[in-house]
Amino acid sequence: MSVMTAQSESASKPKPKRPGLNARHIHFIALGSAIGTGLFYGSAGAIQAAGPSVLLVYLLGGAVVYFMLRALGEMSVRNPITGSFAVYCRKYLGGWGGYITGWMFAFEMMIVCLADLTAIGIYMKLWFPDTAAWVWIAVTLLIIGAANLATVRWFGELEFVFTIVKVTAVVAMIVGGAAILVFNLGQQPEVSQISNLWNDGGFFPNGVSGMVASFILVLFAFGGTEIIGVAGAEADDPERSIPKAVNTVPARILLFYVLAISIILVLNPWRTITGEESPFVQIFNTLGVNWAAGLLNFVVITAALSAINADLFGTGRVLTGLAKENLAPRRMAKTYRGVPVMTIVSLLAVLVIGVFLNARYPNVFETIAALATFATVFVWLMILFAQVAMRKQMTVEEQRALKFAVPFWPYGQYFAIAFILFTFGIMAWLPDFRLALGIGVAFTVIMTVLYFATGRPQVVAQSQEEYAKA
Numbered sequence: 001m002s003v004m005t006a007q008s009e010s011a012s013k014p015k016p017k018r019p020g021l022n023a024r025h026i027h028f029i030a031l032g033s034a035i036g037t038g039l040f041y042g043s044a045g046a047i048q049a050a051g052p053s054v055l056l057v058y059l060l061g062g063a064v065v066y067f068m069l070r071a072l073g074e075m076s077v078r079n080p081i082t083g084s085f086a087v088y089c090r091k092y093l094g095g096w097g098g099y100i101t102g103w104m105f106a107f108e109m110m111i112v113c114l115a116d117l118t119a120i121g122i123y124m125k126l127w128f129p130d131t132a133a134w135v136w137i138a139v140t141l142l143i144i145g146a147a148n149l150a151t152v153r154w155f156g157e158l159e160f161v162f163t164i165v166k167v168t169a170v171v172a173m174i175v176g177g178a179a180i181l182v183f184n185l186g187q188q189p190e191v192s193q194i195s196n197l198w199n200d201g202g203f204f205p206n207g208v209s210g211m212v213a214s215f216i217l218v219l220f221a222f223g224g225t226e227i228i229g230v231a232g233a234e235a236d237d238p239e240r241s242i243p244k245a246v247n248t249v250p251a252r253i254l255l256f257y258v259l260a261i262s263i264i265l266v267l268n269p270w271r272t273i274t275g276e277e278s279p280f281v282q283i284f285n286t287l288g289v290n291w292a293a294g295l296l297n298f299v300v301i302t303a304a305l306s307a308i309n310a311d312l313f314g315t316g317r318v319l320t321g322l323a324k325e326n327l328a329p330r331r332m333a334k335t336y337r338g339v340p341v342m343t344i345v346s347l348l349a350v351l352v353i354g355v356f357l358n359a360r361y362p363n364v365f366e367t368i369a370a371l372a373t374f375a376t377v378f379v380w381l382m383i384l385f386a387q388v389a390m391r392k393q394m395t396v397e398e399q400r401a402l403k404f405a406v407p408f409w410p411y412g413q414y415f416a417i418a419f420i421l422f423t424f425g426i427m428a429w430l431p432d433f434r435l436a437l438g439i440g441v442a443f444t445v446i447m448t449v450l451y452f453a454t455g456r457p458q459v460v461a462q463s464q465e466e467y468a469k470a
Contacts, residue, residue: 035166035256039221040280040300043261044273046221050214051205051270052197055258060419061218062253065225067416068380070406071387072226073246077239077404085226085383087321092389093382095327099451100444101382102322105226107443108375109311110347112224114354115372116304116311117141123301126294137355144309145348148316152338155313162306169299170256173280177263196269197262205270215426216373216433221257223376224307225249226383227314243404316343326459374427374440381420384413 046054075088086105090098120140121133128136147158181194197203204211228245264279273279280296320340323333332343388410391399399405406412427433451457 035163035170035303039170039257039260040296040303043221043264044279046214046217047261047265047270047273047279049206049217050211051201051203052265053204053206053211054214054218055262055265057211057214057218058253058257058261061215061222062250062257064219064380064416064419065222065253066249067406067412068383069225069228069246069249070404071413071416072228072383073242073404074402074406075387075390076242078402080242085379085386086318086327087325088390089382089386090325090327092386092393095325095457096448096451097382097386098325099322099327099456100447101379101386102318102327103447104375104382104444105318105379106315108223108372108379109315110350110354111372111375113308113311113351116307117351117355120301120304123297123304126297134355140305140308141348141351144305144312145344147309148312148344149339149341155309159306159309159313162302162309165299165302166306167256169280169296170260174255174260174263177267180267181263194266196266200269200271212426213430215423216430219377219423220373223372224310224314226379227310239403246404312344312347315347316340319343319347327456371436371440371443373433374424374436377420377423378440378444381417384417384420388413388417 043054046057050057072085072088075085079088086098086102088098089101117137117140118133121137124131124136125133147155193199206213228242261279264273268279280299317340319328319332320335320343322328323330323343332340332346334340334342387406391409424437427437
């Protein structure tokens with residue numbers, strides 16, 4: 001048999017399909033990424049800062065997230081690859097762009113994972129006050145680690161179940177709140193009025209500055225939505241599943257953020273939402289549901305598990321993509337049945353060490369946790385820059401051939417970029433976020449120095465030459 005014949009026969013044979021994430025998984029990962037502790041608990045701080053005008057901030061923040069995800073979706077559909085946005089940033093912004101984006105995302109996700117692990121240990125004390133927190137943290141790591149080390153499909157199924165629980169809780173709150181308003185239910189129905197949106201100091205009780213001050217908390221609540229692009233690289237049919245997931249973002253933001261926060265603000269005067277308990281707990285308490293604390297405890301534990309599950313998945317894929325681009329240790333590039341085993345194991349080891357340090361020095365991680373906000377918007381900015389750079393490198397014909405092009409090009413992208421740059425200005429303006437901004441900038445500088453000191457530019461250039469020859 002000739003080589004030509006063998007090649008043609010080989011090409012004609014269908015390639016074995018590796019089980020990946022189907023449209024249902026991608027949709028629920030996208031849905032779950034928008035519902036986390038930032039909504040269940042963080043919303044109280046945003047309400048205190050802005051009052052009812054926080055609704056406008058959620059709309060503005062949602063618009064930024066949408067344009068960022070559409071940029072990511074455009075790149076993912078055009079070229080679905082393991083590592084997702086870090087690889088795109090390397091391709092369109094250069095080696096440093098991919099390197100700093102990937103490591104900043106990994107840094108952000110590890111901080112969030114540590115915070116959520118610590119939270120789970122605290123939450124479980126409601127039911128098991130005499131059990132040490134490390135027991136529940138160890139159980140959590142075993143469950144999440146097993147799900148991520150098994151197969152991509154197992155990860156998708158676990159995230160699907162977690163998301164069902166979170167969505168059910170939010171929908172129940174919305175339905176319960178609507179029932180209070182329509183049927184004058186609850187223990188104090190006279191307090192729940194639509195006029196709560198403007199009665200106490202107006203719609204902007206703390207002025208425009210108060211609304212601006214809530215930007216950081218609102219954007220942090222949307223952090224993690226970029227996991228759609230990472231999960232999309234594992235999809236069975238990215239051209240179909242990614243657009244469907246991204247296009248549901250506006251409806252999800254309107255339903256789970258704007259509508260949910262609107263009901264909270266209508267049912268309770270905004271000054272009564274102090275953050276001493278979750279705004280969602282207040283809703284159930286208003287209904288007279290005495291077991292609200294136990295119910296919400298279960299929901300926030302599920303939300304934390306979901307976040308850790310998704311964050312570990314996303315970080316593993318991004319670092320694997322960096323390793324394949326010679327921007328991370330080469331051992332992280334190895335996969336088994338599509339699972340980056342070495343990377344996941346390394347991340348689990350980091351989490352174990354981090355949990356130990358957090359238990360020994362709890363105040364350290366509370367201070368550093370603010371860095372997640374800086375890292376989140378930094379990653380979003382790099383994704384937007386990469387998509388703009390990709391467009392500039394494409395011909396007019398190639399742009400017209402895009403199967404999932406961003407809407408309102410280029411104005412939507414420029415709006416999102418300007419908003420994020422404005423957010424960095426807010427961090428410099430607000431004293432509470434200056435430390436996070438300073439450490440974030442220092443981390444960027446240190447990683448940049450390491451990038452050049454370890455000779456990464458030469459390694460990247462060499463790998464690009466080898467890729468071009470191949």
